[in-house]
Amino acid sequence: MERRYIDARDVDDAREEILKRIRDWSDKKIIYFNGWCGFGAAPVLRSVEHKHRSIKAKKNPSELCFDTIIYIDCSAWESTRVMQRKIVEELKLGSETIMATFDKQDEEDDFNGVDLGSRDVIPSVSQVIAQTVFNRKFVMVFLNGSDDEVDIRNFGISPQYCDHVIVWTFKRRSLTIHAQYDEIASKLRYTHLFLDSSWPAFHALL
Numbered sequence: 001m002e003r004r005y006i007d008a009r010d011v012d013d014a015r016e017e018i019l020k021r022i023r024d025w026s027d028k029k030i031i032y033f034n035g036w037c038g039f040g041a042a043p044v045l046r047s048v049e050h051k052h053r054s055i056k057a058k059k060n061p062s063e064l065c066f067d068t069i070i071y072i073d074c075s076a077w078e079s080t081r082v083m084q085r086k087i088v089e090e091l092k093l094g095s096e097t098i099m100a101t102f103d104k105q106d107e108e109d110d111f112n113g114v115d116l117g118s119r120d121v122i123p124s125v126s127q128v129i130a131q132t133v134f135n136r137k138f139v140m141v142f143l144n145g146s147d148d149e150v151d152i153r154n155f156g157i158s159p160q161y162c163d164h165v166i167v168w169t170f171k172r173r174s175l176t177i178h179a180q181y182d183e184i185a186s187k188l189r190y191t192h193l194f195l196d197s198s199w200p201a202f203h204a205l206l
Helices: 011-024 041-057 080-090 096-112 123-133 181-185 201-205
Strands: 002-006 030-033 068-074 138-144 164-170 193-197
Touching: 002 011, 011 030, 011 041, 011 164, 011 193, 030 041, 041 068, 041 138, 041 164, 068 080, 080 096, 080 123, 096 123, 181 193
Parallel strands: 002 193, 030 164, 030 193, 068 138, 138 164
Antiparallel strands: none
8 A cells, every 4th residue: 555645734625636636547446535635625525525426427428427426424433234225325326225234134133133243244245336336437436434444345335446546534433533644554454545735734724
């Protein structure tokens, strides 16, 4: 994983710097943004998502135009199953068959005493997601409220093989606002690029 500092004093600056990396560094498909010493990452990611939608809506879209843009807010973390359901909903794949698959697996897990936080993705649903986004230029903006990095491949999204980009950040109480790089980096196994702002945190409030 590569670490880079960006020259960003506010949300707009940070958004543009992230978009620049997406455009220029096509081999860095999974990007973690740490904000300003751990502060302010969430509004930047929301701004990145809005900008991508704005680019897509233009009549003459730029090279940053993605076919599919989704925003997944799992800052109040429940499980990878819930995250998978949110991805399905964002992709508008919520057919009766897929929803019935979720309900059936949840019923089985209830019967078997599987606690809510341990409920994993459903492979057949991941396959549907994979078939849907495989040939699309796809970007997912993701707030991760869990204690660990999520392996996005388990959901049917394939940055290593497809034109899929993930921009994400941790959003959890147990990660302190002044968490050091080493503390966060030790949790990252799949991320390609770690972005920090070179400006102190207070500039984001100005």
